[in-house]
Amino acid sequence: MPVYFLKDLIIYFLKLGTWGFGGPVALVGYMHRDLVVDKKWISEDDYKEGLALSQLAPGPLAAQLSIYLGFVHYRLLGATLVGIAFVLPSFFMVLAIGYAYVSYGGLPWMQAVFYGVGAAVIGIIAMSSYKLTSKSLGKDKLLWIIFIALAVTTFITEEEILWVILLAGVAVWFAKAPPRWLSSGANGMFPVMFVQLQPIATESKLWEIAWFFTKAGAFVFGSGLAIVPFLYGGVVKEFQWLNEQQFLDAVAVAMITPGPVVITVGFIGYLVAGVPGACVAAMATFLPCYLFTVIPAPYFKKYGKNPAIKAFVDGVTAAAIGAIAGAVLVLGKRTLTDLPTVLLALTTIALLFKFKKLQEPLIIAVAALIGITLKLML
Template sequence: MNKIEVAAEVTDEAPPSVSFREAFLFWLKLGFISFGGPAGQISIMHQELVENRRWISERRFLHALNYCMLLPGPEAQQLATYIGWLMHRTWGGIIAGVLFVFPSLLILITLSWLYIAFGHLPIVEGLFYGIKPAVTAIVLQAAHRIGSRALKNNVLWAIAAVSFVAIFALNVPFPLIVAMAALVGYIGGKMSPSRFAVGGGHAGSQKSFGRALIDDETPTPLHAQFSWIGLLKIVLAGALLWIIPMGGLTAMYGWEHIYTQMGWFFTKAALMTFGGAYAVLPYVYQGAVGHFAWLTPTQMIDGLALGETTPGPLIMVVAFVGFVGGYVKAALGPDHLFLAGAIAATLVTWFTFLPSFLFILAGGPLVEATHQDIKFTAPLTAITAAVVGVILNLATFFGFHVLWPKGWDQGFDWISALIALAAVVALFRFKRNVIHVIVVCAVLGLLARVAIS
């Protein structure tokens, strides 16, 4: 028997069952190495869970991913929750989802405090001077990436253009843009379905890496089978997990307190994240910067930079928003600034991610009832098109504050423009890693500040 035949026999054997402890350690590791945004995070999970460990087959992995792509919220974190739930019941899903986020929360609380405490130092100012143009280029790349995939005909281009004008020139609230796009998609899907049939997420590859623990033909485990009682339990539990903290905040501090308002605002934001974190950032900006003034436009850009360079979902930038808001507004008084910020960051993380867990634990059994591909509906196709225009507005907003930091009449920052141009070339032409681009631009910014001074 030659080596190739031996390898084939080994591959055909299903891997041994995975203990809860082994899964726990993997999800903990994933929480610390999940860089690269949703694409990078999904790629890491595919390599580890499908190719190397064979905990789940390619088809079942993509089936779960297609469902997560339909949901508002961070799809990579939801995918981890789904696989954890499928393998080790409800607690398996909770552990997988929490560990995907928890390391990022701790890191961002620490970085947010360092930013507030030492952000005025020349070296820190220099680093962020270079990072801001890089962030502008990164958001522009996000608009291009989503647009190249979503805008497949003139109707969808028109939706994107109208959305850009609506939020840029008319300051239309992001939820209203999403609702109108969904309505257009619903009507358009009936009148001209071919123009709204371009969604679909990830196609189902038939590539096999050998027998998996959860294979194509593996029966759905008992806990993953749909039941009305199980659905009711999840819905009631989710309602209590939202009502108790929200009710407690209202009772302790009142409805107008910053903690209560953050809880309510980020609950709404969690339901607006169709299209990923970049799609909801304009909504967060409208509320956190424009309406509540929890932080400044410059701080919002800096927070996105920190979110890009830490593990975990990019939407974890909300932890930075929460920390800065709680700290600057002295939510617990002037003597407890760090504690106020840390509690705010934790609260906004809770209210942002709670719906994601409920979507998976409540909807997972329905998805497991069929292993057919799930397609984007026409309303979601239209929403994705609108999101492109919204993200382009975000890039425009960042670009203005980077290139004209003191306003139109105070001069053009040509050094920032050159750094932004270099970042655009690195991202678009040479396809460089986002973190590499941020690091190089940070060094360029620091050198430029030293040269100027």
Template structure:
């Protein structure tokens, strides 16, 4: 009798003989996944499960969940890392590169094309109206993300406290996002140490410890590949924004726990206030673009890179500078995913579970709920009001409490109306992201032409 295993929904299913795909079949299937991967990481993970586990039977439930748990611990886009992990399991490093790239490239091509259109024509009535509606709809999508993740992550009073503390630290204290994430992970580890005695580590039978020297060489190769554009950009194009793009998004790649929603507020703040690459409202436009394209939502960072390269292109043609900026942002964001998988997966495959790692992951996930709530409020203020000013609440030495204060006379009633209608479409009628954004875009066009 075939053995039982548990699927991602908790139901019992009977295992079936696994098949081994050819390299050509791997290319074909992940090209299909890359073109169909709309809806964010939850939908993308479900899509890969349906195709790779249920339809193709390339890997079983246990191996899929084991890979997913590891990817959830990593900074960066977990769905793309999972695609890379599955490709590595099936065809080694070559399979991992193919699966990881094909998961990203269709969406990257689309976001670069849309970014170019936005950079050149955003002041036109047609494009301005379209993005006016999309920005308002994104608010409802972000709120839905807060609720969805909160239901899954905040199951204990400890995790609810972490979420509240993360929101307070970001919204009122303006603490750096990486500090909030690292503090949450440390709190999770301490909580696990205090509440239970020791970590449980289960070894996977039939695995062999990889040679340490080889894994160090793999790690060094991918790190070098990741950073090699930087000295070239410093030497060849120092007057452009391209070196800063490589440095900034390389840093982001190390701290993007929780996906695009979690890091977006921090990126928007630095890109707008420090580098002056874009305006706060324009980050909403980018998020709306990324929501309408396949691939990881973190592709919104390529939109930011495009605008930075376009507007600070030096002697380059602005469109060439924008294209290079978008590609460099993608390079800095996604290459680390290959580092984590190829260097770490051989060791992770030998472990079935580690309680301390799970505790750190659950703590980070809880903090991310507070981060996304902060993002939702920050975006809402900049969409619904034309003017938002900082307001100081308290100053006691190094402790300074402040919060953004909207100017009520600058309320944008049409934007508020579209945001409310988008929320109704999502929460009441359960329409998908694509349909909601299309409807909001049409409403935005109507508002622009009528008013």
């Protein structure tokens, strides 16, 4: 029986969606720290199963994990309400920023704020990645090998490769619980994740937005790191809805607002077609990830304790954390471009390491002020 009520979990995710800075790496770390370690609402096994499923299925990592954690004790209702609670705060924020952006001819202060915030965010997600790694991998040498391999692969290719993550799961499965026969019951755990869809034959811009962002939510795996190149190819290159600077501003908005990084789709949708465009873009992006989480979730709950499945999940989890660590390195390479940003990131790591209860929003606010000050001085 759960030791909390559904309303408690909804309130938690409303708060996380409002104050949870740092992107998917930090957000999944916060969920582990708060719900597994501190509150003990979610078990370690349930969390690991949710993280593995979130990495296997297409869509934004943090949003999928929140949906799964809502499903653990309160099934479909919990998954639905928790997912909405997590996404809504940041969606309203990007709507407000989008209104200001359109009304006042862009955000000239954005780059100054992002200069400081971006560096601090790297520090935050680096610490979250470190905690997640040390907690999940322990002293298992095979899992550490997989972690390092995925971190290096993700850093070099700058993308998360699904087949390598799956291969890691199979490797641990065969190493720890070698199968004699492939039972039909275990195979039933894996849902059909891809459905061939035909483009919608209409010239309506809202239908174009719906179709494009449905593809973004349904066919892109991993975190915001994976979805940004896909969005760039469609929004800037194919449809030419935004120019390059507007797209960069959209990415910056995603990084300085809390909640899932993918909420930048709401900002993009607003720039393209106002409030209706923002709503359509957000719904089209998040609906596939919701379905790809709640449909296979019962199978994960049913077969998750099977030794073969548990070994597979351990391997996928190690690979997922390795991919996240590689993403931290990629983001760091792009964001830490000079001595002040490097020092700000290192200071953030040191503060979080020294003061365990230091609140991330406070760090973000101070980093924003430092960024503006440094830009004014330069």
